[in-house]
Amino acid sequence: MGVDKKNSVPPLLHSLPLGEGMFLRLYFMKTNLDCFSCFLRQALDAVRMVTQDEAIQRKVLNSVFTILINVSVHMSPVEIAHLVHQRVKSITGDYDPYKEEKKKQNELALRYESTLSSQIAEMSDPLKAAMMFSAAGNAIDLAPECPIPDSYKRYMEIISKGFAWDDYELFLKKLTRSKSLLYLGDNAGEIVWDKILIEELLGSFSLDIMYAVRGFPILNDVTMEDVHFVGMDKLVKVVSNGFDAPGTLLDRCSEEFLKKYQESDLILSKGQGNYESLSGENRPIFFLLQVKCPVIAKDIHCNIGDIILKFQSNSKREMN
Secondary structure, three states, X not given: OOOXXXXXXXXXXXXXXXXXXXXXXXXXXXXXXXXXXXXXXXXXXXXXXHOXXXXXXXXXXXXXXXXXXXXXOOOOHHHHHHHHHHHHHHHHOOOOOOHHXXXXXXXXXXXXXXXXXXXXXXXXXXXXXXXXXXXXXXXXXOOOOOXXXXXXXXXXXXXXXXXXXXXXXXXXHHHHOOOEEEEEOOEOOHHHHHHHHHHHHHXXXXXXXXXXXXXXXXXXXXXXXXXXXXXXXXXXXXXXXXXXXXXXXXXXXOHHHHHHHHHOOEEEEEOHHHHHHHXXXXXXXXXXXXXXXXXXXXXXXXXXXXXXXXXXXXXXXXXX
16 A cells, blocks of 8 residues: 555654753653553554555564564653554555544534534533533543443433542633633544533633644544544634644644643643643643543543543642
8 A cells, every 4th residue: 555645744753853851741651561452452453444464464563562672661651652653654654544433433423513512501510511521522532442432322421420530610710810721632523522612611711722633643633634624623723733642742742832832821631642641741731531541540540431620730830
C-alpha cells in the first residue's frame, strides 16, 4: 500500500522538539508494565485496520517488540504510544489507519446530538449534566480495550452514579474568575459531546474558549478533520497542538499551541492520554475523563468505569 500524501506526516516535524527546556515536569504518569500488552494490542489493531496480510502484521509486531525492549523506563505511556504508532504508520504506509472508524464514530455521535442537547436542557443543572455526559463520551476510545457505549441508555447508566472525583463546585468558582478557557479535545465521536458542553459553558459564562486537537492523525484522536466534520469550528476557535502523540507532550507542541496553553486562565483536559501527559504540570487544569484502565484507576484512586472531574491540585498558578 502506498503512502497517502494527503494524510502523510512531515518526518522532520517529529524529530524537532519545540520549546525544548521550557517545561520542567515535576511529575508525570510513568509507564507501568501493564501498559506493554496494551501497546502491542494497539499496534495489532492498527495494522489490521490497514491490511489483512499476516506477513505485514507480523513485521509490525516484531518491530514494536524491538521498540518496547529498548524504551527508557523514564518515558511516559504517551511517549511510547507515539513511537509505536509511528512505526505502524511507517511500515504500512498509511498515516491514518483509524480514518474510517473515526468517521463512523462522528456520524453516530451526531445522531445523538439533538436529543442529548434537549435532555440536558431539561435537567436541574444542565452544565453539570453536560460535563458528566462529556466524561461518559470519553468511553469512545480505541486505545484501551473497553466497550464503547452503543445506546443513550448506556450513557445514562454511566452518569447515574455521578462523578467519582467531583471538583465541579471548584470548577464553577474558577470559571467565574476566568476570561479564557483552553479545552483539550481527545477522541472522535466524543467531540460531539464536547461541543454540547461548550455550548453550555458559553451560555453560562462570558468566556473566550479555544478547542485544541492533535496535529496529525493518531489512533481515533481528534484532528482538524473531525472539527470540520462536526462543526466545532463554527462554535469556537480551534488550534492544533502540532504533534501526533495520543496526549499533550508540551516539548513537542507547536509554538501557537504553547502560547495559548500558557496564556489561558483555565484548562479543561479531556481523556486519559491528556491526563497521562499533563499530570503534575503547573497550570490550572481540570481533568475530565472516564477511567478505562487499571493503571489510571490506581493513579487517581478510582475504579474502572468511573467518570472524573479532577483539579490539578499541585498547580503553582492556582487562582484563589
